Amino acid sequence: MSFDVSLIFSALPKMLMGIGLTFQLLVLSGVLGLALAIVLMLMRVSGKWYLDWPAQTYIYIFRGTPILVQIFIVYYGFPQLEFIREGILWPIFRDPFGCAIVALTLNTGAYVSEILRGGVLGVDRGILEAGEALGLNRCQRFTYLTTPIAARLALPAYGNDVISLLKSTALVSTITLADMTGIARTIVAQTYAPYEIFISLAIVYMIITLFIQKLMARIERWLGRYTVRTGQT
Amino acid sequence: MGRRAQVRRPIFTLNHEKGHAVDVLTGWWDDFFWGSVVVAQVFLASLVLMVIFGLLGAAAKLSSNRIFQKIANGYTIVFRGTPEILVILLLYFGSAIALTAIAQVFNPEIKFLDVPPFWAGTIAIALIVGSYATETFRGAFLGVKPGSIEAAQALGMNGFQVFFYVRVAEMWRLALPAFGNHMLSLIKDTALISIIGLNETLFVAKQAIATTGAPFIMYIMVGVIYLGFSTVITLTVMTLEYYGTRHMRSAT
Amino acid sequence: ETLRVGMECTYAPFNYRTDAGELAGYDVDVATGVAAIMGADLEFVCQQWDGMIPALLANKFDLIVASMSITNQRLEKIDFSSPYRDSVGRLVGRSEANLNLFDEASNPIPENFKGLRIGIERASTYEAWFNATLPDAETVLYDGNEPMYLDLRNGRVDAIMTNPMKAHLSFLATEEGSGFEFVSPAISEIEYFGTGVGIGLRQGQPELMARLDAAIKQLINDGKLTEFALKYFPFPIHNEKWGDS
């Protein structure tokens, strides 16, 4: 089979029509997942077993099973449950986009919460003790000391998770969504030219990945400006 | 033949028909079992390959050879930036073509060589996770305290001895936690190989759904199986970590 | 000689796995029958529908026996044997919805498709027909046939276009299918649905094609195809004119 470059040029614009959907999935489930992650992380570090255990179980289940299976359970499995089909959330679960957001959010939330927890645990105890000795209460210490330092510690790992999330969005084509991958698969099914289409799509994803990495590096530099010893003897 | 096609069971609902859940699975247990065996096989094969790819990548990145560094950088950029599903599809469709082309260079007689879905999928996920392992191994090698290495050099050990007895011996302990996560990624990525028709658990579930029309219970079943695998891996890593960090616990 | 045959393995009653784990269905019977006549061994390869032709071209298997219709578009890439069953499509929808999609002359009424979501399998003849005839209809693409039925029942799509034999047998005639009905006449425009369903093979193999044709003809003449069909359907699903009679 020969490599047909002209095909790429005709297919690329079509595939890029799916980029909007890819970004919607990425941003929406990224933001919702972060919110979920913060809740889970707070439950984990609360020191109360009745908050810690449920969070731990949740994280264990969602990190221990494939995202594809989670997507299938939400999309194909949930509608079998009467209370979902009759419930008020049915408009969300009826819609494949809603299902994709739910599955991706639940999944990334589990991962990110562990990253955030790592950041929180990474904050030097001595710094918190200094805050305590100065009379700052728990809440003030968390807001003014733990949060900014933990955010900076967690950022590199968080960046990697955003990239994982981007890659996971490619799986929504299995539940009828026409994201970039979904469109590409349809084109392949019509043109029978998997290499041209998939390779050019892979390059598109790589460019987005590099873009995310650059963005994260920039945020990291900004957040971490206090970690560089510049201009001082 | 065709029994199920003609007399379809009513579709499973959790609410009104208790006990139905297990009923639906009757006849599919052995399929899930063999599907799990396939998952285990893919996992073990890709684990070996992943370690090899990771070590090669790390060695290349740490080497002073610019070309090796470039290749390894390219490798990690490509495989960390491309969705797994695309890598698997590409390798599945592309492997036969590429292999045949290579083989024909050596022996023009060869009509075609094929990579079966098992190996296409296995190599694909090993390449993907190997790109992450590259960074882990690299970091672990760098994490070995330079002081240990200098002490070994000062004692007169040669390059090989320093590498083997000090670097590697310390490095694997450092790599272990992240490596455990890579193993979890591998096991979970095996689910994607169902897309190219490998008869693993998720594919079994799809077939079972075609016959029983009970996606919820079938996919939950797959989830449970994967959770089992993840648990075994996690426990193994914990044991190894316990063993590997003896020297970090104080005796008192 | 071993022939590797690609199929979906999830398309009851044409090709699917029984709960005993065995492959069964009309396509499987045809493949087995053809192989027996040709004196070849068989090996089945399960392949998701949208990758069927790329996989054949990538040498993943030698033949497609997967209810694939012989269409012009496909003929550009692969060859087909002579047909072994009919190829038609029909829409299935909810009875209550009173969908009025076609006029008396059996032509679609595009306005009435507005706002409807139609489920179709990716890369199927139905998709090609839809894209050409009703480019403005909203189509939802599936990787397999079964999820499409699930979503029809769940109300995620308003209608699906599919194989009427399968739809009748494994859906409409069952309990789950109550409340649903065919909402279109049988559509079989040759341009999209081709002359029927055939066995796909890579181009440039006239000899293999001739042997396949002969074997199919023999199956028809021996009454085998009718026999196969009656295992699943109350009627034969091929055209007797394709045989010698």
Add this chain to the structure above:
Amino acid sequence: MSATQPLIRMEHVGKNFGTFKALHDFNLVVTKGERIVVCGPSGSGKSTMIRCINRLEKHDEGRIFIGDIELTDKLKDLNAVRREVGMVFQSFNLFPHMTILKNLMLAQKLVRKTPKDEAREVAMHYLNRVKIPEQADKYPIQLLGGQQQRVAIARALCMKPEVMLFDEPTSALDPEMINEVLEVMTDLAKDGMTMICVTHEMGFARSVADRVIFMDAGEIVEEATPEIFFGAPRNERTKLFLSQILTH
């Protein structure tokens, strides 16, 4: 807090970590203006003792009073105590993500509710006192160790505490920087600040301390004026310790 009564009273204080007794029947009274140096071998409970005073550790037995307030779990009391007790750590523990000025202003604003401008003035005042006003807008990492520790002292002083606690403030510093920190501490002592200071800097102890306390195994082994302590220690363990510290 009135000057007539002791500022700190520790009565039969005990503290256990699991089965290990880090402090045992510990008694100490510190009056206003007193300067106390605490020394003793590693693990003898010096840090634990000092951390009990501002309740970074909770004592398990006995009672501790800061002024009139007894240290208990009551939050209001605790905050009142922490406001009166300044603490300086071995590892500086500056807030790494804030500039020096912000380090000095944070607790003033949050705990004392000092208005921003006033907080800044106070901060600059104490930065001047520790002689590094020019570093106000730098981040901690950009300062040398000795400078960081001086900032840490200034940060504690900004809260206008009645007592200052020092836990080995110079032992993480390079030799050249130790003196600059000790100088600041000596100045503070001269101004009449009440201080409890864990340190092995015997020169400092000699010139500043009113009392030297030697701890071992969670107890006070010897307590004396510097003259007696260094000149004629009575206890064998003290003698051994002093010989180890002073010979090199």
Add this chain to the structure above:
Amino acid sequence: MSATQPLIRMEHVGKNFGTFKALHDFNLVVTKGERIVVCGPSGSGKSTMIRCINRLEKHDEGRIFIGDIELTDKLKDLNAVRREVGMVFQSFNLFPHMTILKNLMLAQKLVRKTPKDEAREVAMHYLNRVKIPEQADKYPIQLLGGQQQRVAIARALCMKPEVMLFDEPTSALDPEMINEVLEVMTDLAKDGMTMICVTHEMGFARSVADRVIFMDAGEIVEEATPEIFFGAPRNERTKLFLSQILTH
């Protein structure tokens, strides 16, 4: 190596890091049995100098001889030199994943090809000498700092070196542990071991050193017997440094 000729000769040695000259026209001759203490402010090139001697750093200019062997890139020479030169680091640098005994046996087996049983005997001999034979089966982290440093000394001694290099061996230690390490070093000196020792422990220098060398900015600023060095230093920089080190 014969006793008549110097054990270590450094001639016009220079070492640059980028454009920065860490060592500059450095000359030093050490004869067998000599004990040399090197001191100087941070960054003055002490570590660099000592690391050049067993080629943990490569010098850029001049020549270095260990016995008859000149230090070059030749591997065989390098191994011969490293066998004769023992080194002790500030941060101990024990192999964390091996027990104490294994730490002492590894290089013997790999470099000297000593049989296992003999290696163990040698190891136990030196562990006895540094007075911690009972710790043989523990891991480094389970030992106190002073004990770890003594193990590190024993490890170097196991290779039966001609010279021992010490790079601030006590500056990472708590005060109480410094003496136990200095004692081991003093013993070693008494046994006639040739030693070059970077340290700021002036008591040790006084009692042990044949010569004290004061370095600054990569050069030798002053070189004298301990009596003269501490009693009547000639150079201004030396005086300033000594005043900083000794006052506290």
